[in-house]
Amino acid sequence: MYAGEVLALVGESGAGTSLTARAVLGLTPRGAAVSGRGALRGAPVTAADLGRWLAWIPQDAMSALSPVHRVDRQLALAVRSEASATPGARLRRGEARAVARRALADVGLSGRAASAYPYALSGGMRQRAVIAMGLVNRPELVVADEPTTALDPARREQVLGLLRERCAATGAALLLVSHDLAAVRRHADRVAVMYAGRLVETGPAAQVLGQPLAPYTRGLLASLTAPGLPRRSRLPAPDGVQPPPGSVGRGCAFAPRCAHTTAVCRGEEPGPRPVDGRLIACHHPPD
Numbered sequence: 555m556y557a558g559e560v561l562a563l564v565g566e567s568g569a570g571t572s573l574t575a576r577a578v579l580g581l582t583p584r585g586a587a588v589s590g591r592g593a594l595r596g597a598p599v600t601a602a603d604l605g606r607w608l609a610w611i612p613q614d615a616m617s618a619l620s621p622v623h624r625v626d627r628q629l630a631l632a633v634r635s636e637a638s639a640t641p642g643a644r645l646r647r648g649e650a651r652a653v654a655r656r657a658l659a660d661v662g663l664s665g666r667a668a669s670a671y672p673y674a675l676s677g678g679m680r681q682r683a684v685i686a687m688g689l690v691n692r693p694e695l696v697v698a699d700e701p702t703t704a705l706d707p708a709r710r711e712q713v714l715g716l717l718r719e720r721c722a723a724t725g726a727a728l729l730l731v732s733h734d735l736a737a738v739r740r741h742a743d744r745v746a747v748m749y750a751g752r753l754v755e756t757g758p759a760a761q762v763l764g765q766p767l768a769p770y771t772r773g774l775l776a777s778l779t780a781p782g783l784p785r786r787s788r789l790p791a792p793d794g795v796q797p798p799p800g801s802v803g804r805g806c807a808f809a810p811r812c813a814h815t816t817a818v819c820r821g822e823e824p825g826p827r828p829v830d831g832r833l834i835a836c837h838h839p840p841d
């Protein structure tokens with residue numbers, strides 16, 4: 555990812571977007587076979603980076619907030635614990651409280667809402683608190699997995715706009731997992747499309763969503779039949795079934811469903827290659 559950009563990670567349900575987003579933060583399931591590793595400005599990502607340089611914004615706000623502390627207090631605790639990672643920089647209690655208050659005000663929570671317990675807040679306000687919590691230590695990268703799907707549709711755009719705005723204001727890059735292609739088109743600089751656990755097409759949002767090149771991306775977008783891009787919580791699948799990530803052996807995962815399949819597609823996994831300003835993992839991208 556580039557500094558300060560918004561990269562959307564999209565795929566049909568089960569494509570592996572959540573697992574990939576978590577893997578970026580080093581949060582892989584116990585026992586998983588992991589190859590490769592994440593790096594931030596060239597340094598390997600460690601557990602200590604989470605909550606400091608890296609932030610995780612989950613779908614369900616309740617799992618990100620402690621039920622037993624008022625929101626301003628938990629933000630202040632986060633400020634103190636993480637600032638202490640830098641020796642000598644640990645803020646005093648009063649200073650941490652002020653930083654927490656400011657972060658909450660920045661997402662529109664002040665007064666009583668700022669000092670409420672999470673259960674006393676509406677879903678939208680809770681998700682605002684989670685955004686404030688994620689950004690309070692000025693991370694360089696924010697990873698958000700469908701951060702607004704738990705909200706009613708009317709609130710989604712507002713909260714997503716707020717998340718993007720706060721990331722821009724603090725200079726954080728945002729990795730956004732989303733099924734909402736209309737929102738992706740509005741908010742993302744780049745889009746990465748996954749199929750069966752693999753990236754198939756990555757490039758500027760307008761290009762990938764406007765003129766998809768990989769056969770899978772083309773099929774996916776063609777399956778969105780309504781004029782424009784409808785807002786949906788789950789992407790519809792082009793005809794056929796996506797194999798589970800990790801189950802695909804040799805070859806291209808999309809080969810069994812693709813109209814352009816040849817022997818090389820069945821025998822060899824396509825690596826990402828640059829085509830027209832993006833990266834396409836396909837043996838036969840259109841010219």
Ligand SMILES: Nc1ncnc2c1ncn2[C@@H]1O[C@H](COP(=O)(O)OP(=O)(O)OP(=O)(O)O)[C@@H](O)[C@H]1O
Pocket residue numbers: 565566567568569570571572573574751798799800801
């Ligand atoms: N690279 C991988 N290798 C093996 N298994 C994987 C891999 N990526 C994901 N999985 C597994 O595939 C399943 C679906 O992955 P995941 O939950 O990340 O999908 P998703 O794209 O987030 O789906 P949804 O859109 O429904 O949230 C999970 O059980 C996950 O552990």
Ligand SMILES: [Mg+2]
Pocket residue numbers: 571572573
């Ligand atoms: Mg998911």
